[in-house]
Amino acid sequence: MDKITVKIAKTPLDIKKAYGVRELVFMEEQGVSREEEMDEFDGAATHIIAYYDDEVAGCARIRFLGNKSKLERIAVLLRFRKKGIGKKIVDFLVAYSKEKGATEAVMHAQIYANDFYVKCGFKPRGEEFMEANIRHVEMYMEL
Template identity: 40%
Template sequence: MNRTKTTVAAGEQELKSVYAIRRAVFVQEQGVSEEEEYDEHEESSDHVLVYYDGQPVGTGRLRVLDSKAKLERVCILPEYRKYGLGREVMTALEEAARSKGLSHAKLHAQTHARDFYTKLGYEQVSEEFMEADIPHVAMVKPL
Protein backbone atom coordinates (compact mmCIF):
# COMPACT_ATOMS: atom_id res chain seq x y z
CA MET A 1 0.00 0.00 0.00
CA ASN A 2 1.29 3.43 -0.92
CA ARG A 3 1.31 5.56 2.23
CA THR A 4 2.04 8.84 0.44
CA LYS A 5 0.30 11.04 -2.10
CA THR A 6 1.57 14.29 -3.57
CA THR A 7 -0.64 16.80 -5.33
CA VAL A 8 -0.77 20.43 -6.40
CA ALA A 9 -2.95 22.07 -3.75
CA ALA A 10 -6.35 23.04 -5.09
CA GLY A 11 -9.18 24.56 -3.16
CA GLU A 12 -9.48 26.36 0.12
CA GLN A 13 -9.06 23.33 2.40
CA GLU A 14 -5.80 22.20 0.81
CA LEU A 15 -4.42 25.75 0.92
CA LYS A 16 -5.32 25.94 4.61
CA SER A 17 -3.28 22.76 5.11
CA VAL A 18 -0.34 24.31 3.21
CA TYR A 19 -0.38 27.40 5.42
CA ALA A 20 -0.82 25.37 8.63
CA ILE A 21 2.22 23.21 7.83
CA ARG A 22 4.31 26.29 7.02
CA ARG A 23 3.15 27.99 10.23
CA ALA A 24 4.17 24.92 12.27
CA VAL A 25 7.62 24.62 10.65
CA PHE A 26 8.73 28.14 9.78
CA VAL A 27 6.85 30.34 12.28
CA GLN A 28 6.62 28.12 15.37
CA GLU A 29 9.68 25.86 14.97
CA GLN A 30 12.12 28.27 13.30
CA GLY A 31 10.86 31.63 14.57
CA VAL A 32 10.17 33.28 11.20
CA SER A 33 7.65 36.11 11.50
CA GLU A 34 4.26 35.61 9.86
CA GLU A 35 4.87 38.84 7.90
CA GLU A 36 7.96 37.28 6.32
CA GLU A 37 6.45 33.82 5.84
CA TYR A 38 3.29 34.82 4.01
CA ASP A 39 3.79 37.25 1.14
CA GLU A 40 2.29 38.76 -1.99
CA HIS A 41 3.25 35.67 -4.05
CA GLU A 42 0.89 33.20 -2.34
CA GLU A 43 -1.98 33.49 -4.82
CA SER A 44 0.19 33.52 -7.95
CA SER A 45 2.24 30.47 -6.86
CA ASP A 46 1.60 26.76 -7.19
CA HIS A 47 1.64 24.93 -3.84
CA VAL A 48 2.46 21.24 -3.56
CA LEU A 49 1.03 19.18 -0.71
CA VAL A 50 2.30 15.76 0.38
CA TYR A 51 0.09 13.42 2.40
CA TYR A 52 1.23 10.56 4.61
CA ASP A 53 -1.46 8.06 5.62
CA GLY A 54 -4.06 10.57 4.47
CA GLN A 55 -2.71 13.45 6.57
CA PRO A 56 -1.19 16.58 4.96
CA VAL A 57 2.38 16.70 6.32
CA GLY A 58 4.57 18.62 3.87
CA THR A 59 4.52 21.37 1.29
CA GLY A 60 6.51 23.50 -1.11
CA ARG A 61 5.83 26.45 -3.39
CA LEU A 62 6.66 27.13 -7.04
CA ARG A 63 6.66 30.50 -8.66
CA VAL A 64 8.08 31.70 -11.94
CA LEU A 65 10.83 34.29 -11.58
CA ASP A 66 13.05 35.47 -14.45
CA SER A 67 11.89 32.52 -16.63
CA LYS A 68 13.10 30.09 -13.97
CA ALA A 69 11.29 27.96 -11.41
CA LYS A 70 11.82 29.48 -7.96
CA LEU A 71 11.22 26.70 -5.43
CA GLU A 72 10.35 28.00 -1.99
CA ARG A 73 8.83 27.19 1.40
CA VAL A 74 9.75 23.50 1.25
CA CYS A 75 9.01 21.90 4.60
CA ILE A 76 7.88 18.69 6.28
CA LEU A 77 6.34 18.46 9.75
CA PRO A 78 9.06 17.28 12.18
CA GLU A 79 7.54 13.89 13.00
CA TYR A 80 7.43 12.96 9.29
CA ARG A 81 10.96 13.94 8.25
CA LYS A 82 12.25 10.37 8.24
CA TYR A 83 10.11 9.12 5.34
CA GLY A 84 11.73 10.79 2.31
CA LEU A 85 8.82 13.17 1.85
CA GLY A 86 11.03 16.18 1.14
CA ARG A 87 12.25 14.37 -1.98
CA GLU A 88 8.60 13.79 -3.01
CA VAL A 89 7.80 17.49 -2.58
CA MET A 90 10.83 18.46 -4.67
CA THR A 91 9.99 15.95 -7.41
CA ALA A 92 6.44 17.32 -7.61
CA LEU A 93 7.70 20.93 -7.73
CA GLU A 94 10.17 20.09 -10.49
CA GLU A 95 7.47 18.26 -12.49
CA ALA A 96 5.16 21.27 -12.11
CA ALA A 97 7.98 23.53 -13.33
CA ARG A 98 8.63 21.34 -16.38
CA SER A 99 4.91 21.35 -17.18
CA LYS A 100 5.15 25.16 -17.37
CA GLY A 101 8.00 24.86 -19.88
CA LEU A 102 10.68 25.91 -17.40
CA SER A 103 14.13 24.39 -17.86
CA HIS A 104 15.94 25.64 -14.75
CA ALA A 105 15.14 25.75 -11.04
CA LYS A 106 16.62 27.90 -8.33
CA LEU A 107 16.13 28.03 -4.59
CA HIS A 108 17.47 29.52 -1.38
CA ALA A 109 18.44 26.59 0.83
CA GLN A 110 18.82 26.87 4.56
CA THR A 111 22.44 25.85 5.10
CA HIS A 112 21.47 22.85 7.27
CA ALA A 113 19.51 21.51 4.23
CA ARG A 114 22.25 22.12 1.65
CA ASP A 115 23.27 18.45 1.50
CA PHE A 116 19.65 17.39 0.90
CA TYR A 117 19.44 19.65 -2.16
CA THR A 118 22.92 18.65 -3.37
CA LYS A 119 21.80 15.00 -3.39
CA LEU A 120 18.89 16.08 -5.61
CA GLY A 121 21.28 17.61 -8.16
CA TYR A 122 21.33 21.25 -7.02
CA GLU A 123 24.56 23.21 -7.16
CA GLN A 124 25.46 26.00 -4.74
CA VAL A 125 26.01 29.29 -6.60
CA SER A 126 26.41 31.83 -3.80
CA GLU A 127 28.15 32.53 -0.57
CA GLU A 128 26.13 32.17 2.60
CA PHE A 129 23.60 34.95 3.25
CA MET A 130 20.91 35.66 5.80
CA GLU A 131 17.20 35.42 5.04
CA ALA A 132 14.63 35.68 7.86
CA ASP A 133 17.62 35.58 10.26
CA ILE A 134 18.52 32.08 8.99
CA PRO A 135 21.70 31.30 7.00
CA HIS A 136 20.96 30.33 3.38
CA VAL A 137 22.78 29.66 0.09
CA ALA A 138 21.46 30.04 -3.45
CA MET A 139 21.34 26.80 -5.47
CA VAL A 140 20.40 25.97 -9.08
CA LYS A 141 19.59 22.91 -11.16
CA PRO A 142 18.79 22.34 -14.82
CA LEU A 143 15.46 20.59 -15.26
Protein backbone atom coordinates in the same frame (compact mmCIF):
# COMPACT_ATOMS: atom_id res chain seq x y z
CA MET B 1 2.82 0.31 -0.89
CA ASP B 2 3.80 3.92 -1.49
CA LYS B 3 2.26 5.95 1.35
CA ILE B 4 3.41 9.36 0.12
CA THR B 5 1.23 11.46 -2.17
CA VAL B 6 2.14 14.92 -3.49
CA LYS B 7 -0.39 17.12 -5.26
CA ILE B 8 -1.23 20.66 -6.17
CA ALA B 9 -3.34 22.37 -3.51
CA LYS B 10 -6.36 23.37 -5.59
CA THR B 11 -9.09 24.19 -3.09
CA PRO B 12 -9.03 26.90 -0.41
CA LEU B 13 -9.06 24.08 2.17
CA ASP B 14 -5.97 22.45 0.60
CA ILE B 15 -4.18 25.80 0.63
CA LYS B 16 -5.16 26.31 4.27
CA LYS B 17 -3.62 22.92 5.09
CA ALA B 18 -0.38 23.90 3.34
CA TYR B 19 -0.30 27.18 5.31
CA GLY B 20 -0.86 25.13 8.49
CA VAL B 21 2.36 23.19 7.81
CA ARG B 22 4.25 26.44 7.28
CA GLU B 23 2.94 27.84 10.56
CA LEU B 24 4.19 24.81 12.47
CA VAL B 25 7.53 24.42 10.69
CA PHE B 26 8.69 27.94 9.84
CA MET B 27 6.90 30.08 12.41
CA GLU B 28 6.73 27.83 15.48
CA GLU B 29 9.79 25.61 14.96
CA GLN B 30 12.13 28.09 13.27
CA GLY B 31 10.84 31.36 14.74
CA VAL B 32 10.11 33.14 11.45
CA SER B 33 7.61 36.00 11.91
CA ARG B 34 4.15 35.77 10.32
CA GLU B 35 4.90 38.93 8.27
CA GLU B 36 7.95 37.31 6.69
CA GLU B 37 6.41 33.86 6.31
CA MET B 38 3.09 34.85 4.77
CA ASP B 39 4.35 37.26 2.13
CA GLU B 40 2.79 39.00 -0.86
CA PHE B 41 3.74 36.17 -3.25
CA ASP B 42 1.37 33.61 -1.76
CA GLY B 43 -1.58 34.84 -3.80
CA ALA B 44 0.06 34.21 -7.17
CA ALA B 45 2.07 31.09 -6.22
CA THR B 46 1.05 27.49 -6.85
CA HIS B 47 0.85 25.62 -3.55
CA ILE B 48 1.76 21.97 -3.08
CA ILE B 49 0.63 19.60 -0.38
CA ALA B 50 2.08 16.22 0.64
CA TYR B 51 0.27 13.44 2.45
CA TYR B 52 1.59 10.46 4.35
CA ASP B 53 -1.29 8.00 4.10
CA ASP B 54 -4.19 10.41 4.60
CA GLU B 55 -2.38 12.79 6.96
CA VAL B 56 -1.04 16.16 5.83
CA ALA B 57 2.74 15.89 6.17
CA GLY B 58 4.38 18.58 4.06
CA CYS B 59 4.03 21.51 1.70
CA ALA B 60 5.81 23.83 -0.72
CA ARG B 61 5.05 26.59 -3.15
CA ILE B 62 6.37 27.34 -6.61
CA ARG B 63 6.54 30.47 -8.73
CA PHE B 64 7.68 31.01 -12.30
CA LEU B 65 9.97 33.95 -13.08
CA GLY B 66 10.90 34.11 -16.75
CA ASN B 67 12.46 30.77 -17.69
CA LYS B 68 13.08 29.87 -14.06
CA SER B 69 10.94 28.12 -11.50
CA LYS B 70 11.46 29.18 -7.90
CA LEU B 71 10.88 26.49 -5.29
CA GLU B 72 9.92 27.92 -1.93
CA ARG B 73 8.59 27.06 1.54
CA ILE B 74 9.51 23.39 1.30
CA ALA B 75 8.59 21.89 4.66
CA VAL B 76 7.85 18.52 6.21
CA LEU B 77 6.28 18.28 9.68
CA LEU B 78 8.82 17.15 12.27
CA ARG B 79 7.23 13.78 12.95
CA PHE B 80 7.19 12.87 9.26
CA ARG B 81 10.83 13.71 8.45
CA LYS B 82 13.40 11.28 7.03
CA LYS B 83 10.73 9.18 5.35
CA GLY B 84 11.41 10.46 1.85
CA ILE B 85 8.57 13.02 1.81
CA GLY B 86 10.83 16.06 1.28
CA LYS B 87 12.50 14.42 -1.70
CA LYS B 88 9.13 13.47 -3.19
CA ILE B 89 8.03 17.11 -2.86
CA VAL B 90 11.19 18.34 -4.63
CA ASP B 91 10.84 15.67 -7.36
CA PHE B 92 7.24 16.78 -7.90
CA LEU B 93 8.28 20.44 -8.16
CA VAL B 94 11.07 19.61 -10.63
CA ALA B 95 8.68 17.58 -12.81
CA TYR B 96 6.10 20.37 -12.63
CA SER B 97 8.77 22.95 -13.59
CA LYS B 98 9.71 20.91 -16.68
CA GLU B 99 6.04 20.46 -17.59
CA LYS B 100 5.63 24.25 -17.48
CA GLY B 101 8.69 24.77 -19.71
CA ALA B 102 11.15 26.16 -17.17
CA THR B 103 14.82 25.59 -18.06
CA GLU B 104 16.20 26.06 -14.56
CA ALA B 105 14.83 25.41 -11.07
CA VAL B 106 16.21 27.61 -8.27
CA MET B 107 15.76 27.94 -4.53
CA HIS B 108 17.12 29.75 -1.53
CA ALA B 109 18.18 26.83 0.62
CA GLN B 110 18.83 26.96 4.34
CA ILE B 111 22.48 26.02 4.84
CA TYR B 112 21.64 23.10 7.13
CA ALA B 113 19.49 21.56 4.40
CA ASN B 114 22.21 21.74 1.69
CA ASP B 115 22.93 18.03 1.71
CA PHE B 116 19.23 17.28 1.39
CA TYR B 117 19.01 19.44 -1.75
CA VAL B 118 22.22 17.97 -3.15
CA LYS B 119 20.59 14.54 -2.78
CA CYS B 120 17.66 15.97 -4.74
CA GLY B 121 20.04 16.95 -7.58
CA PHE B 122 20.61 20.67 -6.83
CA LYS B 123 23.95 22.51 -6.78
CA PRO B 124 24.91 25.55 -4.67
CA ARG B 125 25.78 28.82 -6.44
CA GLY B 126 27.29 32.05 -5.10
CA GLU B 127 27.79 33.40 -1.60
CA GLU B 128 25.78 32.71 1.54
CA PHE B 129 23.21 35.34 2.53
CA MET B 130 20.72 35.97 5.32
CA GLU B 131 16.96 35.62 4.84
CA ALA B 132 14.49 35.67 7.76
CA ASN B 133 17.60 35.67 10.01
CA ILE B 134 18.60 32.26 8.67
CA ARG B 135 21.74 31.51 6.59
CA HIS B 136 20.88 30.57 3.03
CA VAL B 137 22.58 29.82 -0.27
CA GLU B 138 21.09 29.80 -3.75
CA MET B 139 20.79 26.32 -5.24
CA TYR B 140 19.87 25.43 -8.81
CA MET B 141 19.19 22.60 -11.21
CA GLU B 142 19.32 22.80 -15.00
CA LEU B 143 16.20 21.17 -16.38
